[in-house]
Amino acid sequence: MMSKRSKQELTEEIYPRYLKAEKAEKTKILDEFTAATGYHRKYAIKLLKHGLKRKGYKKVGRKKKYQGEVIGVLEKIWEICGKICSKRLHPFIPEMISVLEREEELSCSPETKKLLLSMSRSTIDRCLRNARYKSPKGISTTKPGTMLKKSIPVRTWHEWDDATPGFVEMDLVAHCGESALGQFLYTLTAVDVSTGWTECLAIPNKTQISVSAAIKAMRSRLPFPLLGIDCDNGTEFINDLLYRYCLEEEITFTRSRPYQKNDQAYVEQKNGSVVRNTVGYDRFETEEELQILQLIYEYLHVYVNFFQPVMKLINKARVDGKTKKVYDLATSPYRRVLASNDVAFAHKASLSNLYVRLNPVTLRKNIDLNVGKLWKIIK
Numbered sequence: 280m281m282s283k284r285s286k287q288e289l290t291e292e293i294y295p296r297y298l299k300a301e302k303a304e305k306t307k308i309l310d311e312f313t314a315a316t317g318y319h320r321k322y323a324i325k326l327l328k329h330g331l332k333r334k335g336y337k338k339v340g341r342k343k344k345y346q347g348e349v350i351g352v353l354e355k356i357w358e359i360c361g362k363i364c365s366k367r368l369h370p371f372i373p374e375m376i377s378v379l380e381r382e383e384e385l386s387c388s389p390e391t392k393k394l395l396l397s398m399s400r401s402t403i404d405r406c407l408r409n410a411r412y413k414s415p416k417g418i419s420t421t422k423p424g425t426m427l428k429k430s431i432p433v434r435t436w437h438e439w440d441d442a443t444p445g446f447v448e449m450d451l452v453a454h455c456g457e458s459a460l461g462q463f464l465y466t467l468t469a470v471d472v473s474t475g476w477t478e479c480l481a482i483p484n485k486t487q488i489s490v491s492a493a494i495k496a497m498r499s500r501l502p503f504p505l506l507g508i509d510c511d512n513g514t515e516f517i518n519d520l521l522y523r524y525c526l527e528e529e530i531t532f533t534r535s536r537p538y539q540k541n542d543q544a545y546v547e548q549k550n551g552s553v554v555r556n557t558v559g560y561d562r563f564e565t566e567e568e569l570q571i572l573q574l575i576y577e578y579l580h581v582y583v584n585f586f587q588p589v590m591k592l593i594n595k596a597r598v599d600g601k602t603k604k605v606y607d608l609a610t611s612p613y614r615r616v617l618a619s620n621d622v623a624f625a626h627k628a629s630l631s632n633l634y635v636r637l638n639p640v641t642l643r644k645n646i647d648l649n650v651g652k653l654w655k656i657i658k
Contacts, residue, residue: 286316290326297327349394350406352387356395357407359639361556361587365403367609371588372396374611375639378586382638443621444473445506446531448546449494451485451515452554454572456562464563464572466554467493470545474615475589476501477549479579481572485515491524500580502616502626507531511543553583558650561657568656575649582642584612585634 281289289312297308313323345353356375360368372395379385387395398406452466453459465485469478478500480493498505508525510516512534525532535542557579563572588609595604613630616622 281316287331289315290331294327294330345394345398345402345406348387348391352385352391352395353403353406355385359643363587365400367588367590369400369403370609378639382640384638384640442473443506444471444476444503444616444619446472447505447508448472448543449508449510449516450543450546450550451513452550454561454563456560462564464569467497468546468549468554469497470549472545474612474619476612476616477553477583479554479576481569481576483569487515487518487520490515491520494521502630503622505530507533509533509535509543511535512537553579557646558653561654563653563657568653571649571653575646578642578645581637582639582646585637586639587611
């Protein structure tokens, strides 16, 4: 059995003779070489055709198309957009480039811009592969309410007509850290089913009075009338105060089935992608932390609704044992509000005037700055 060194020496000796030989002689040389070294015939042909790899040898292949400035600009846009998935980011890149150039936050060559706009979703995923991470889970503090359950109808996720803006799903996010004991802050999350318009409000506790006040404040910030409320079965929502308010204001009031989170799929998704992704899973309980949370949500209210594209499920079918889902093109809640025929022109004009004055980079910096202040307090 020949040693590795001996095989290399034999290859270097036979290599020039093999290249100069005729076809019949090459066959003879190859037979002798494979018999002596024990190499597979195909591998032996490759060695004798190309020789041994020298130091600094580079594998021949297609040159990378997306690198350097293109990756840098893509990562910047991705971070400004809140590190969203490629399916949401891909159709939103042209608008973000336009906005960032308008606000003089981005300067790139025409070639770079052309490459960015030509990227597919899969390419975006490959370029951003190393930046993904998994988040922890929060604690549920919902306690079932028995009062008025029979008066409030149950709604499952597929029963509402989501074509008209104004029907919202609501939920509370508990900022209790690793323990649900004692007093701590909450976030009321409300999501419009039609447009994806999202509102977050920080409240000191989950009493009926605090939750009802937050709902009234949320209603005043919506760019369309509040037509319906859907919530879980917690006592913070299933109570006489909120029930009478909805009756007086002619607001449809429904609840989800107990222990069926998918009945409130829209708001549950925002609890993670908006609230938890921004302020995390730490415990907040002081008045100072409440004020900072409220300030964060003031910036987040604009940032999410104007610069966070959302997708809506338009079809779901089971084909050959697999569930196939079809989504519409990702676009921001702001764009969906403008496209709706049920929103007043005055509200659309007000939103458009606000949009041209917004800078997503400044909004993101202000959010991160206040989140940093929040973490300094708790640590």
